[in-house]
Amino acid sequence: MYYFKKNITNHHNWYLIDAKKKILGRLATIIAYYLMGKHKVTYSPHIDIGDYITVINAEKIKVTGNKKKDKMYYNHSGYSGGIKKISLNELIINYPDRVIKNAVKGMLPRNKIGHLILNRLNIYSGIKHKHIAQKHYILNI
Numbered sequence: 546m547y548y549f550k551k552n553i554t555n556h557h558n559w560y561l562i563d564a565k566k567k568i569l570g571r572l573a574t575i576i577a578y579y580l581m582g583k584h585k586v587t588y589s590p591h592i593d594i595g596d597y598i599t600v601i602n603a604e605k606i607k608v609t610g611n612k613k614k615d616k617m618y619y620n621h622s623g624y625s626g627g628i629k630k631i632s633l634n635e636l637i638i639n640y641p642d643r644v645i646k647n648a649v650k651g652m653l654p655r656n657k658i659g660h661l662i663l664n665r666l667n668i669y670s671g672i673k674h675k676h677i678a679q680k681h682y683i684l685n686i
Contacts, residue, residue, distance in 0.1 A: 557665070558596040561681035564645065565602040568609060573648035575686055576600065580653065580662045593658050597665045599681060604641040604670045608633065618647070642668035 560579055564572060582588050582595035613634040621628045636644050645668050653659040667676060 555592075555594055557594075559676065559679040559681045560596055560598050560684050562598060562600045562684050562686065563602050564600050565605040566607050567686060569606050569644065569648055572606070572686065573645065573652060575684070576645070576649050576666065577652035579684070580649070580665060590654075591658070593661055595662055595665065597676075597679070598667065599674055599676050600645060600666070600668045601672055601674055602670070603645055603668050604637065606637065606641065606644060608637075613637070641670045 562572070562576065576598050578584060579598055580595045582593075585594055587594060614632060616633040617630045618633070618636060619628060619630050631639075633644065646663075646666065649666060650663055653662055667674065
């Protein structure tokens with residue numbers, strides 16, 4: 546007989562992460578870990594008990610090797626000839642929040658809970674963010 550934990554008390558904390566000079570992949574694993582709630586004792590994969598994450602300074606993320614010029618992101622519109630590609634360097638310059646969001650999205654489960662979890666991730670390219678009213682715990686990585 547198995548015991549399945551019920552989602553009775555679900556308290557979400559708020560964490561603030563400064564992405565300045567952090568390596569993209571290592572930062573994304575830590576963000577995914579806290580978003581899923583694996584740092585909590587009451588973690589269960591079928592219950593959404595993760596926390597909110599606010600990332601600042603996304604434009605100052607660090608990437609190792611030649612990934613800035615070699616790594617490409619592809620998007621297809623569905624029409625013939627509708628494929629678009631953008632390099633990681635261009636994406637960091639134009640949309641720095643999408644770089645971190647795509648990295649974290651690939652580390653989350655691909656189900657309903659995974660989509661809910663991703664909505665709790667807030668990424669900003671500067672120091673200012675609109676979640677000042679919440680009590681943030683600062684994660685030093």
